[in-house]
Amino acid sequence: MSAATVTINDVAKAAGVSKGLVSLALNDRRGVAPDTRDRILTVARELGWSPNPGARGLSTKRAYALGLILRRDPRTIEVDPFFPAFIAGVETVLAERGQVLVLTVVPDEEAERRAYSRLAADKRVDGFLLTDLLADDERIPFIHGLGMQAVSLGEPGNDTPFPVITRDYDAGIDDLVSHLIGLGHRRIVHVSGDERMLHGRKRRERYEHAMLAAGLTPVVVPTDFSPEQGAEATKALLDGPDRPTAIVYGNDPMAIAGMGVAHERGLRLPQDLSITGLDGSQIGTYVYPSLTTIDNDPTGWGIAAATALLRLVEDGEPADVALPPARLVVRASTAAPAGGE
Template sequence: MARRPTIKDIARRAGVSQSAVSFALNGRPGVSDDTRARIRRVAEELGWQANSAARALSGERSGAVGLVLARPAHTLGVESFFLQLVSGIQEVLSAARTALLFQVVEDIDAECAVYRRWWAERRVDGVLVVDPRTRDPRPALLGELALPAVMVGEGNPSRAEAAVSSVRADDAGAMTRILDHLHGLGHRRIVHIAGLPDLAHTARRIEALRTEAARRGLGPDRVRSVVTDYSDAEGAAATRRVLAEPEPPTALVYDNDVMAVAGIAVAAELGIAVPGRLSLVAWDDSALCRVTHPRLTALVRDTAGFGRLAAQELLAVLAGRPPAVRTSEQPRLEPRESTAPPAAHTES
């Protein structure tokens, strides 16, 4: 195997001492501008890179940021949201020559344990924290560790989280747009097939649905939410349950594209025409929504842009800027063939 070049190799080729190389590569005084330029040119020719572990032990930055996902692993393989989010994050980090350390864990306690280990080992300079919880222990822990962080997807940061940056998503406004569309078509029995109940954005969507339904004179007997784990299996099971009710809904809103596609399959299995007898809406647009027949009405948002915004905010905090709250662009609803006015005999 090829040996990695060392400071000693650079010193030998440049004709200087090892301490001069260290001064030049770490931006410290002690060498002339010409010597510094020559040393850096030699380092580049040799393909030298700083040892991130050694830099961390010396108190310098590790050159990496972390991202931990505490979700059931089987729900991540087919969901496009995180792939798009990470692609946006990586676009910004790659340009800044910053690595992304990624890990999937079972639950929030395991996630907190990862943060403690990364902090103790100086593995990362900061973290991107996804899936804010209704009762979230992570901001307090990260504040205690003094580990820079950005909460991704936070809706209303509390005073306790003011020291942590956040990137906001308007889940309430998005749900209002969806209900405006369905109510405008004439739907009065609507079920929201929601995601994990302890996530803050799930709570915001459920509350927004309840508020907007009440504003239109529709009670919980007509408009409500049921929770799942985001998987196609639970999405399908929830769809079967609500469609088997004496007064089934005429419209279903799914918290992701995978569950919405599973819902179309269940409707076909039961002989329920979409959109003739049942309208379907997916929260996040994806290729799945556009190739399914009928094509799914979906909420379109720039998820990769959301990731870019989060990464930019974390890099700004690492550069010394105070924590801030930034808001992503407003999502829009893209009506397609899966939504239509309900059949006359299905509404009362």
């Protein structure tokens, strides 16, 4: 018998159980004793059984796929390490269950709504992973109106019927600002990200809170989270009359772009300028000097989001997930300013 011809009936016969029990075990559903589940899974592996998403979809009206629609410039996604790591976390969960991710990148809101409607109407996905939450995010009621399930990365500003995956950044940002102040910095500028996105706005607000609590004046330069605008903001700050001694960027790609500008200007990092990121990408360990940042673990975001969405789709359990708080990661890109502030 070839692996391609092995059916649930074959697994049930070999394991000495019913076809229904095999289906529950293979789909990781409740109602199967642990030892029975282990025996079924062992027999399935020995026979070389593998799931057929198309056949399962016909019988259960499931697509066995999750959707991720990103409204971003593809160039931004290309240079932002959060998304590859997040997708890797999602795929870790889906691969174990024989399911897939449907990824769509769209340029604007109209195209985004069409994509949600098309995937829902065609029954190509069982639910959606929502990233880049906006204030009063209209996607939440829109997706709910389509009769679809979803989970969101972050707490929406409006009511939501869907589970949320959260991580507390406040303490990490407070620690980051305190770290810079403790080194002797007083002119600490924040190059913020796109404030239409809730996480961009919340990071800026927490920076301002930490600066004001320390009796310092916050200075914010807004951008769209792209390395290009991060670099332009850095040039403007270095050419300004009151050059900062430390810059806190809204994400690591902008911080790395800022490093490049500083190196081109002949500045010594971190003596002449301390630089930090805010989302803990792995690439920050390999730049020179290595980047001080806030730990974010995007792979962990992906694992938690995919697991929560599958639990909602399969068992109807809308469970929120609070990830471990983001923590300060001190590396070589921060130091006391040369000659004081």
